[in-house]
Amino acid sequence: MRAAIAACGALLVLAACKKEKKPAPPAPAAVVPAETWKRGELPLEVQLGAPVNGGAFTVRIWSEPAGLNRLHDQMAEGWMIKYLTGNVYEALAELDRDTHPAYELRPLLAEGWTESPDHKVLTVRLRKGVKFHNGEPFTSKDVKAVLEAVLDLQNLTTNLRSYFTDLESYEAPDDYTFVVRWKKPYFLANRNFLTSMAVMPASALEGDFNTLPVNRSPIGTGPFRFVSWETGKAITFDRNDSYWGKRPHLDRLVVRIVKDHTVATQLWERGEFDLMTLIQPAVWKSIESGDAKNAWAVEGYHRIYFLENIYFWIGWNEERPFFKDRRVREALARLYPTESVRDNIDLGLELPTTCPYYRESDSCDSTVERLPYDRAGAKRLLAEAGWKDTNGDGVLDKEGVPFKFTFLNNPYSVRMGKLVPLLQEEFRKVGIEMDIEKAETPVYIARMRAHDFDAASMGWSSLDPQQDNFQIFHSSQSKGGSNYVSYAEPEVDRLLEEIRVEFDRKKRNALERRLHRRLYEDQVYLFMTNRPYLDAVKKHVRGIKPSLAWYDLRKTWIQPSK
Amino acid sequence: MSAAQKLRGGPLFRVWRQLRRRRLSLVALGVLAVMFLMALMAEQLASDKPVAVRVDGATHWFPNLTDPAALRNENVHRLRSRLRPELGEWMIEPLIPYGPFQTYAEQPTQPTSAPPWAPDGEHFLGTDELGRDVLARIVHGTRVSLTVGFVAVSIYVAIGVLLGALAGYYGGAVDALVSRVTEVMMTFPTLFFILAVLGLMRVQSMVPIMVVIGLTRWTDVCRLVRAEVLRLKRLEFVEAARALGASDARIILRHLLPNAMGPVMVAATFGVAGAILIESALSFLGFGVPPPTASWGELLTQAHRYVVHPGAWWLTLFPGLAIFLTVTAFNLAGEGLRDALDPRLKE
Numbered sequence: 001m002r003a004a005i006a007a008c009g010a011l012l013v014l015a016a017c018k019k020e021k022k023p024a025p026p027a028p029a030a031v032v033p034a035e036t037w038k039r040g041e042l043p044l045e046v047q048l049g050a051p052v053n054g055g056a057f058t059v060r061i062w063s064e065p066a067g068l069n070r071l072h073d074q075m076a077e078g079w080m081i082k083y084l085t086g087n088v089y090e091a092l093a094e095l096d097r098d099t100h101p102a103y104e105l106r107p108l109l110a111e112g113w114t115e116s117p118d119h120k121v122l123t124v125r126l127r128k129g130v131k132f133h134n135g136e137p138f139t140s141k142d143v144k145a146v147l148e149a150v151l152d153l154q155n156l157t158t159n160l161r162s163y164f165t166d167l168e169s170y171e172a173p174d175d176y177t178f179v180v181r182w183k184k185p186y187f188l189a190n191r192n193f194l195t196s197m198a199v200m201p202a203s204a205l206e207g208d209f210n211t212l213p214v215n216r217s218p219i220g221t222g223p224f225r226f227v228s229w230e231t232g233k234a235i236t237f238d239r240n241d242s243y244w245g246k247r248p249h250l251d252r253l254v255v256r257i258v259k260d261h262t263v264a265t266q267l268w269e270r271g272e273f274d275l276m277t278l279i280q281p282a283v284w285k286s287i288e289s290g291d292a293k294n295a296w297a298v299e300g301y302h303r304i305y306f307l308e309n310i311y312f313w314i315g316w317n318e319e320r321p322f323f324k325d326r327r328v329r330e331a332l333a334r335l336y337p338t339e340s341v342r343d344n345i346d347l348g349l350e351l352p353t354t355c356p357y358y359r360e361s362d363s364c365d366s367t368v369e370r371l372p373y374d375r376a377g378a379k380r381l382l383a384e385a386g387w388k389d390t391n392g393d394g395v396l397d398k399e400g401v402p403f404k405f406t407f408l409n410n411p412y413s414v415r416m417g418k419l420v421p422l423l424q425e426e427f428r429k430v431g432i433e434m435d436i437e438k439a440e441t442p443v444y445i446a447r448m449r450a451h452d453f454d455a456a457s458m459g460w461s462s463l464d465p466q467q468d469n470f471q472i473f474h475s476s477q478s479k480g481g482s483n484y485v486s487y488a489e490p491e492v493d494r495l496l497e498e499i500r501v502e503f504d505r506k507k508r509n510a511l512e513r514r515l516h517r518r519l520y521e522d523q524v525y526l527f528m529t530n531r532p533y534l535d536a537v538k539k540h541v542r543g544i545k546p547s548l549a550w551y552d553l554r555k556t557w558i559q560p561s562k
Numbered sequence: 563m564s565a566a567q568k569l570r571g572g573p574l575f576r577v578w579r580q581l582r583r584r585r586l587s588l589v590a591l592g593v594l595a596v597m598f599l600m601a602l603m604a605e606q607l608a609s610d611k612p613v614a615v616r617v618d619g620a621t622h623w624f625p626n627l628t629d630p631a632a633l634r635n636e637n638v639h640r641l642r643s644r645l646r647p648e649l650g651e652w653m654i655e656p657l658i659p660y661g662p663f664q665t666y667a668e669q670p671t672q673p674t675s676a677p678p679w680a681p682d683g684e685h686f687l688g689t690d691e692l693g694r695d696v697l698a699r700i701v702h703g704t705r706v707s708l709t710v711g712f713v714a715v716s717i718y719v720a721i722g723v724l725l726g727a728l729a730g731y732y733g734g735a736v737d738a739l740v741s742r743v744t745e746v747m748m749t750f751p752t753l754f755f756i757l758a759v760l761g762l763m764r765v766q767s768m769v770p771i772m773v774v775i776g777l778t779r780w781t782d783v784c785r786l787v788r789a790e791v792l793r794l795k796r797l798e799f800v801e802a803a804r805a806l807g808a809s810d811a812r813i814i815l816r817h818l819l820p821n822a823m824g825p826v827m828v829a830a831t832f833g834v835a836g837a838i839l840i841e842s843a844l845s846f847l848g849f850g851v852p853p854p855t856a857s858w859g860e861l862l863t864q865a866h867r868y869v870v871h872p873g874a875w876w877l878t879l880f881p882g883l884a885i886f887l888t889v890t891a892f893n894l895a896g897e898g899l900r901d902a903l904d905p906r907l908k909e
Contacts, residue, residue: 261867262866262867262869262870265870265871266869266870269870269871280867282691282867282868282871282872283871283872285676285872286871286872287871294871337667340666340667343676344666344673344676344677344693345676347676389631392631393631394629394630394631394634409853411848411849414867417848417853418691418692420853421663421665421692421853421854422665422667422692424853424854425663425665425667425668425854426667428634429634429635431634435852436766436852436853436854437764437766437852438766438848438849438852438853440761443761
């Protein structure tokens with residue numbers, strides 16, 4: 001389709017010409033947005049009023065999942081986890097959005113649990129009288145089946161399985177009790193187990209894991225049950241009449257899949273979404289102008305600006321001769337024009353960060369200062385590290401090797417598509433040649449995992465602000481883990497290990513702050529930005545609030561028009 | 563007969579005389595000539611480095627081509643402001659004092675808003691979302707488009723002529739084989755085939771695009787040549803050549819192909835237009851030439867993000883016009899050539 005659009009470029013142009021020549025309609029009065037609207041804050045009235053039941057709620061989602069089985073590696077992507085968790089699938093516990101930014105645990109399918117003093121035994125009491133969407137009762141055998149599906153090495157469940165490397169045993173002594181035992185204590189072990197196991201009926205997990213019927217039509221215990229999935233168009237959920245908890249207000253939840261941001265913007269302008277997500281920064285800024293042509297956005301929608309727990313980074317593969325030296329990595333960081341990127345590419349919306357944890361948590365050391373944009377300093381550091389232009393060809397070299405590398409880029413990232421050519425120019429000016437190679441997402445991820453890249457960019461995100469960076473920075477994790485850059489530093493290893501067994505949050509935060517400082521000093525990554533949710537919600541939508549764990553649609557309702 | 567007379571009476575001259583009568587074809591040829599000049603002289607037309615400069619006691623000729631280390635961090639605007647004519651320093655500027663890679667970070671005046679910027683006195687056709695001059699990028703993009711067009715078409719004309727001539731001349735099993743292969747190749751949708759090949763390739767460059775277009779689109783040429791050779795080989799002059807003891811190779815190369823080249827040239831002219839469109843489509847999809855190379859399709863990709871909110875019509879209009887003009891010019895030239903070569907339309 002898009003190829004056809006390109007081929008018809010000339011036609012589009014002609015259409016555009018005609019449009020230009022039309023006599024201008026009488027200019028309507030300007031629409032000046034309120035300050036809260038500009039900041040992306042929801043006004044108080046959204047949380048007020050007596051909820052009214054009924055109505056359908058349409059959300060724009062950017063990506064189509066490969067399937068709807070939360071346990072499956074290839075299906076569980078960021079967006080489907082957001083809209084399925086808590087709505088269709090429920091876990092034993094959930095992150096309590098009311099306790100932002102700490103996100104304490106709140107029981108969901110568990111009535112409660114007890115932890116042994118050494119944190120190695122977790123005994124969960126399960127809720128009674130809960131029924132799955134297919135009518136089967138929920139018992140401990142379902143929890144067991146889900147855990148066994150995750151642990152089964154035949155299944156593509158490596159992401160969730162990584163939570164259970166220290167699992168010793170598990171058992172279901174009766175229908176409403178479940179016990180897990182760990183070989184060693186780990187501060188996130190129980191939390192991960194309680195919040196991430198999407199519970200589905202044991203009967204639904206029988207058979208070949210890759211072709212289960214629930215991969216296409218999920219069965220859970222949540223307040224919404226799956227109705228239909230039109231590939232490429234929409235996934236529909238209806239209210240679950242036999243829900244065990246408080247009845248949700250909405251009758252229907254429609255997830256509209258619109259991959260193309262421009263098309264999504266046009267549909268949004270036509271009012272097709274109650275909740276528009278992933279508004280592009282340029283669009284976000286353009287509708288602020290106060291121009292009458294933006295009235296639909298200013299008068300029809302509340303904007304939502306909320307910082308996600310995600311940070312984007314550029315990784316330098318330390319297996320390559322260029323990047324092993326910390327001074328080179330620092331030099332490259334000094335060539336990243338933080339301010340100008342913020343103003344010209346991020347339009348002031350993404351926030352520069354230095355921290356691998358949630359920005360508003362106590363895990364970040366707020367005294368860590370970002371390296372300035374400083375070309376002279378970068379040159380000096382590169383010279384110190386031995387990179388000089390000895391043969392006068394304009395490219396730095398060391399021991400006969402020219403400083404030439406390739407940046408692996410994902411063509412779907414609009415931001416990196418702009419940023420990388422900019423960095424390429426910055427690097428060229430100090431004598432570093434960087435080529436750009438594009439790779440489709442699956443290839444891209446595979447190559448990151450195989451450490452088959454020089455430089456690349458990614459974002460690490462977590463719905464839970466309590467997170468563990470062991471998998472990302474521990475030297476043992478360069479094989480099989482997420483330490484794609486092969487970073488190895490004994491002191492960091494030690495800190496990461498201490499953090500894992502520190503159950504006192506204050507003490508753990510202190511260790512995490514030390515880790516943050518050390519990682520930034522080492523320039524393990526070129527830390528870039530935290531990204532916000534840039535969303536908008538129709539003004540008749542009430543009881544909606546952004547959180548790290550996305551929106552709680554159980555509380556959302558629609559104010560009928562008078 | 564003198565050489566000039568020979569030329570006047572030659573087939574090329576006859577074609578030219580026919581072409582000259584068709585005003586539209588002449589205009590098309592004119593447009594193409596301008597495009598070629600743009601491609602050849604891109605650096606002289608648009609560059610952030612001067613054509614020649616004397617500064618700091620050294621004279622640099624064509625730093626826009628050589629990018630000397632001494633001027634690495636300079637650009638035309640910076641040089642302009644620090645040039646001291648009283649010391650005998652001078653500079654020859656390119657027509658457009660912006661290079662295709664010169665971003666918002668390297669503007670003569672501090673930008674007050676984020677790019678893309680609308681056309682103004684500084685940037686005649688506006689800038690893209692990185693603040694790069696659209697005119698400079700269109701001029702440099704011409705090179706990509708024309709290179710892809712001509713190299714790809716050359717590859718497939720070569721393949722098509724060879725296979726077509728063999729099939730037509732020898733017939734039988736050779737013909738059957740070539741014809742079946744042709745039919746199989748025709749079932750490949752070029753664009754998707756290229757996308758698949760590019761997905762498998764590690765290097766991103768113009769080369770695989772040109773090669774894949776070349777390897778997939780030879781079928782039309784092949785069928786044309788085969789049909790012509792089939793027709794021609796039964797004519798008396800071929801009989802005569804054979805009677806004189808000419809080898810197969812000589813008959814094909816000296817007698818058959820020169821007479822069969824007319825329709826091939828027409829197909830090739832249309833083919834260049836097609837290849838340019840494919841390259842634009844690929845760049846539009848993000849699989850064209852690697853960044854930051856300027857290409858028309860890449861500009862259209864950006865335009866796609868600026869359709870309504872915020873509108874940036876210059877990102878659609880100008881690269882779109884460049885593609886439209888070039889493709890139309892090639893098609894008109896092709897039509898003119900076809901009519902000129904058609905014996906039935908002769909005076």
